[in-house]
Amino acid sequence: MSAKKQEVNFTEAFSELEEITKWFDSEDQLDLDAGLKKFERGLELASELKKKLAQVENKVEEIKEKFSQ
């Protein structure tokens, strides 16, 4: 079992970042206030994702059960 509970779900964070980026492309006239807020959130997500990427370990767990039928 992974010892530490993962605070960030990579898939969710990445999807959110993609959503935000898509939002920036969605309209010609961006609302600057909303844009700044989203940008800030995007940077936050990106930094969390990068932090997760720095995590290099994969954990292998052996399954004890016998499978022979």
Added chain:
Amino acid sequence: MPEKALSVGEYLTLVNQTLQCIPSHEVIVEGEVSDYRVAQGKWVSFDLKDEEAQAVLKCFMTTWQLKSPIEDGMRVQLKGAPKIYERFGTFKMNVTEVAAVGEGALRRSYELLKKKLQDEGLFGEGRKRELPRFPERIGLLTSRDAAAYGDFLRILNNRWGGVQVLHAHVHVQGREAVGDIVGAFQFFNALPAEKRPEVLVLTRGGGGLEDLHAFNDEAVARAVYASEIPVVCAVGHERDESLADFVADIRASTPSNAAERIVPSRQDVLYEIGTLEQHMESRLRDTIQDQQFSIERVTNLIGFILERQKDRLSRAQEGILSRVNAWLPRLSDRLSGSERFLRQVDPKRILARGYSLVMAGGAVVRDAGQLEVGGEITVQFATSSAQARILRLKDKGQQKLV
């Protein structure tokens, strides 16, 4: 040759009797089938050959004796009784048992099973599922002694981190392999959702058909098919194929390739994150710049309008001034003309020359006829006036009061 000669038939009977001395129940002959024919749906004939020694054994049997189908190119083992047919003088083996062995036979049964599963729709593209983009839990089905195990984990670690690998040690060849693999599929699929892997990898190194038998086994193919968890299958080298490959959601060419198909590489994802960041930033920057431009444009426009109004004002001023300048001298000319004229007609000037003005009853007297004797008149001089009384009047005769 005085001794008694045997007839051909007698001789062949002797040979056949001699041939029966061979313990046919114990002797197994192995070779490759060629020129396989069935006559009248009953009589089976084929040649059994050695590839190297160029030896041929003519074989004969009935279709009822043939339990499993054979065909050209198949390697078989058989038992039978050798015999010379008197009528044609040919030597033949009367086959009693035949069984396919080796690659040839396995290839055949592989093809038959492949066709069956294909017809059943187990390989359908429509049922292939997509893998999660960033899996966090992977179920690995392989032998811990296999090179595939190390290859898979090495590439996995090179590319990605933070993954939990649940390793089910299964035999990938030998008698236990099929049971192990099917059991492991059942185990993973029975796990509760929070422990269940998001993807299963069934892998082993390459090999011949005999080595891969478990991966070509119907039970394994059906276990892959039945798995609720998406399955990546990777067998051996690029060119190796197995039935499990075809049923799997993803067919990877090698164990390393399986790892590549399951997890992205850190570099790629880092690059992608960087690109997303840059894109957001540039879009935001564009927006800010756009708005700056708009403000500048409005400011410029206002400035321009003001400037134009100022221009119009000063042009109007100039116009007025130049018009004024044009008609002012004329006006003053006319004014001084009028003045001169007025000055000339001023009665005071006439009076100053010594004339007087007679007024009666407030009005200027132009005709003495208007006057009455004894009437009072006012005589206006240049500097002052005097009151007088009319003493005399003459008709038509003008008489100045000087």
